[in-house]
Amino acid sequence: MRIFVPVLIDFIRFALSHLRSRNALVVENLFLRKQLAFYQERKRKVHRTNGATRFTMALLSRLFDWKSALVVVRPETLIRWQRTAVRLYWRWKSRPGRPKLPAEIRDFIRKASRDNPTWGEERIRNEIRVKFGLRVSGRTVRKYMIRKDPRRGKDSSQTWATFVRNHANSVVAADFLTVVTVRFQILYVLVIMEIQSRKILHLNVTAHPTRRWVSQQFREALPFDHPYRFLILDRDILFSPEGRTTIAHLGVEVLQTPPRAPQANAFCERLVGTLRRECLDFLIPLAENHLRRALFQFRDFYNRGRPHASLGPGIPEPSEGVPAPLLEHRHLLPENARIVSTPILGGLHHDYRLLRDAA
Numbered sequence: 001m002r003i004f005v006p007v008l009i010d011f012i013r014f015a016l017s018h019l020r021s022r023n024a025l026v027v028e029n030l031f032l033r034k035q036l037a038f039y040q041e042r043k044r045k046v047h048r049t050n051g052a053t054r055f056t057m058a059l060l061s062r063l064f065d066w067k068s069a070l071v072v073v074r075p076e077t078l079i080r081w082q083r084t085a086v087r088l089y090w091r092w093k094s095r096p097g098r099p100k101l102p103a104e105i106r107d108f109i110r111k112a113s114r115d116n117p118t119w120g121e122e123r124i125r126n127e128i129r130v131k132f133g134l135r136v137s138g139r140t141v142r143k144y145m146i147r148k149d150p151r152r153g154k155d156s157s158q159t160w161a162t163f164v165r166n167h168a169n170s171v172v173a174a175d176f177l178t179v180v181t182v183r184f185q186i187l188y189v190l191v192i193m194e195i196q197s198r199k200i201l202h203l204n205v206t207a208h209p210t211r212r213w214v215s216q217q218f219r220e221a222l223p224f225d226h227p228y229r230f231l232i233l234d235r236d237i238l239f240s241p242e243g244r245t246t247i248a249h250l251g252v253e254v255l256q257t258p259p260r261a262p263q264a265n266a267f268c269e270r271l272v273g274t275l276r277r278e279c280l281d282f283l284i285p286l287a288e289n290h291l292r293r294a295l296f297q298f299r300d301f302y303n304r305g306r307p308h309a310s311l312g313p314g315i316p317e318p319s320e321g322v323p324a325p326l327l328e329h330r331h332l333l334p335e336n337a338r339i340v341s342t343p344i345l346g347g348l349h350h351d352y353r354l355l356r357d358a359a
Helices: 004-017 022-044 051-060 075-093 103-115 121-132 138-144 160-166 211-221 241-248 262-278 288-304
Strands: 171-180 186-194 200-206 230-233 253-256 337-344 349-356
Touching (some): 103 121, 171 262, 186 211, 186 288, 200 211, 200 288, 211 241, 230 262, 241 253, 262 288
Parallel strands (some): 230 253
Antiparallel strands (some): 337 349
């Protein structure tokens, strides 16, 4: 009889469990497993429950009747865990501050503040309101703007790159580069270019770049009726104060770059790099005349035959042989045209043209 009654009670509980939903049984099983794991850990080492265990048990207790399944902790403790979880939830739900703007608008504010150093929060806010029809607070705009570095001076000043682009049609730049001959003689190459068209205005070579020689090169590059207003020079010792005075008499204002700032003369520095990568790195000059002839040939190719990505792409001095940029068919040449090539620097480069046959 003592054995039959407990077995009968267990059988009744088993039968009643079939009347409960599957989800309730799964939750209760997980709830009991969590307590069993905590009980086993406590037997090895006495410690308190961690936050993850409290949160899980408090969450599971909301899904079924937990009073008959609670074994390890007291009901008051579980109720306290539930109240703590509710407080944390509503604290997260009621966190202070404005909600974040959409990611697309945040990216636009950062881009606008970076691309337009003269714009403030009100200017960007008005841009968003008028152009996009969105109402954004000025304080919200200021929160997402890129912070300016106070060491770079006033935020309202334009960048040097912006100044050069705005005056590109009236700005020229010059720079020196050195080349070592086969006899270890150092030759100096002076390059003068036009910023807007990327055209090489003048190029010459010498072993002794005196002040008189430098002044004469600028006289040849800048004729009497030239349209240029500014000349960008670095602080190379070859551009002496006397030479800069002579250059100023040609009707241009000399703009010296800051010390150790080659990016201020970036266009001419890029031209110097192109000369080295596409010409001088494949050439061992035998003498001054040899180097001059090679550079003159590359200059003509650079101005009249080499496409420049910065021009769209385009060519500084396009000739009549260059066809229209758009044809009737994307992949078919005209019937009366064929491609011809001209070797440059002994075949180091080739100038390709579209030659139209006579009808």
